[in-house]
Amino acid sequence: MNKRGQAAEDGLHMIPFRGLRYVSERVGSLAAVTSPPYDVVVRPDGLHHLESADPYNIVRLILPQAASPVARNEQAAETLDRWLAEGVLAPDPEPALYIYEQRRGEILQRGVIGALALSAPDEGIVMPHEDVMPHVVADRTALMRTTAANLEPLLLTYRSDGTTTGASAVIERIIHESALLATTTEDGFSHRLWSVTDPADLAEIAADLTHHQALIADGHHRWATYLRLRDELPAPGPWNYGLVLLIDTARYPLQVRAIHRLLNRLPVADALTAVEGLFRVRDIDGPLPCALDALASAAAEGNAFLLAGDGRFHLLDRADAGLLARTVPADRPEAWQRLDATVLHAALLEHVWRIPDSPEDITYIHDTEAAVIQAERRGGTAVLMHPVREDVVRELAQQGVTMPRKSTSFGPKPATGLVLRSLSIDA
Structure with missing residues (x-):
């Protein structure tokens, strides 16, 4: 395998999982319980706004508030357990990949959410393009370890040849079916989510992705967290995978902001x-x-x-x-x-x-x-x-060269709270 810049037969490996999702009857609205990714929430105004939007807003899990880091993480874990016990969150009945769509005006983004097999940077399968801050990785690691959950998907991109085959063909078929959920958040984006459980569809996506490598568009600290926790628990299991949204930018180009x-x-x-x-x-x-x-x-x-x-x-x-x-x-x-x-x-x-x-x-x-x-x-x-051009980002990543931390902001970013992954349920 060519480690840099080449597609490979042993490329991306994404598996289904039993997604944790809000039970719509238990919350005010799906839009009211969602949040931007944790690092986009502008404190304190944005945090307080989200907390007041709904008592079950996901921000209580991704940015818990308490007197100490340990207390914050324990509070998030207790909140997650309580919401599961009360039926606010519930796992889907069978493992699935999820097709996710975001739309606002002329912006349209579709991709696949699943549990992606973790790989090291030198393997060239998943390519980071930015450095990370150790204290942020430590913070996210402690939260993920304590909650035993992937609370929000990373945003990864890959490039197909632009034809409607493989994963793209499955997406185009699934979006004509009834969605699991549909909501519009206050930023004007509409969101729809479908599950993929048919073995033939899952096999078609899996076969296609083995020919591709991915660029981390958003979520470098969470990716580093995935790798750290996998190394802590080296035995094969759910920690060998991490929750991601995978976008084919040949079909759905992302915006790049500074x-x-x-x-x-x-x-x-x-x-x-x-x-x-x-x-x-x-x-x-x-x-x-x-x-x-x-x-x-x-x-x-x-x-x-x-x-x-x-x-x-x-x-x-x-x-x-x-x-x-x-x-x-x-x-x-x-x-x-x-x-x-x-x-x-x-x-x-x-x-x-x-x-x-x-x-x-x-x-x-x-x-x-x-x-x-x-x-x-x-x-x-x-x-x-x-902002930096996406082709510059990808070129450097393929050479194994990381940019200074927080150099880019790819979007639109997935809304947090539409689907979560429990490591204990996936075990």
Whole structure:
């Protein structure tokens, strides 16, 4: 097998599982119990909003609130057990793969949710493209170990030849049948879920996926958690698999957005003073959309960043070549060296601003407007980023090269709470 960039006969291996799903009669609405992935919830406003939406909202499992990490995890496990005992959540009667559809306007995404066999990065079957933060992996590992559950699917992508065969053919057949559930969340996305239990359909999907490798689009920390827990429990069993949503981007391309940085302890004035002479700095008049347009134009020519937090927008571009030569590691591919995230972390954060990559100093925020608002509230600096192209992400991943953590945000992301996987039921 070619480890990098080549399809392989021993590629992806996805198996059915007995999905845990909300019993619609026991909750206010399916939309009210769902949540974005744990790392997209903007604390504290988003957390409180979700908690108040329904007493059974999934956020009580993925982001439990208690005085200590141990207490939080135990609370999540107790909540999961109680919801199962009360019939709020119930396992499906037989193992299944699930077809999942998201739609809003012209955006349409369909894929397969299942339990995917875990593989190490050097096997080239599932390819990460970002580094992870050890403290986040430790946090997610403790939660998953205590609850013995995969509470939300990772988002993985692969590329077919675009024809309606294999998994795509099964998807196209199944979506004309009655769905297990259908709901519309407050972000305007409609969601539908179908189960696949027919042995012939399952075999068709399985045979197709053995010819493919997958890119982790969203969920690097949860993937690292899967691998850590598998290594803790090396005997064959349910921990050798992890819950994923697998999307064929040849048929359903994902959107790629940037993840912004909020520098909690660095005022904008200090940030600008430090970069004087090292970047060209221009003030951008107008509202946020105009500033983002200016960022996009500058990013087409080279590295560019938009600073906010003082009520204005400041565009940084045309980095000093000597600064980049001194700070950006030269032992990686040129495409990696040119990444905005690489230059931000290696040149600006580590060398110019001298900011450690710790939760106290840097907050990672997906929503652009939220990043600006939080920077203004805290007296810090929001560093707004321009998204990376998917082909660059995939090219680096195929070479086994990871990007700086939180470099991309692929979407739309699956709603959390539509289907869960219990490791004890799957045992």
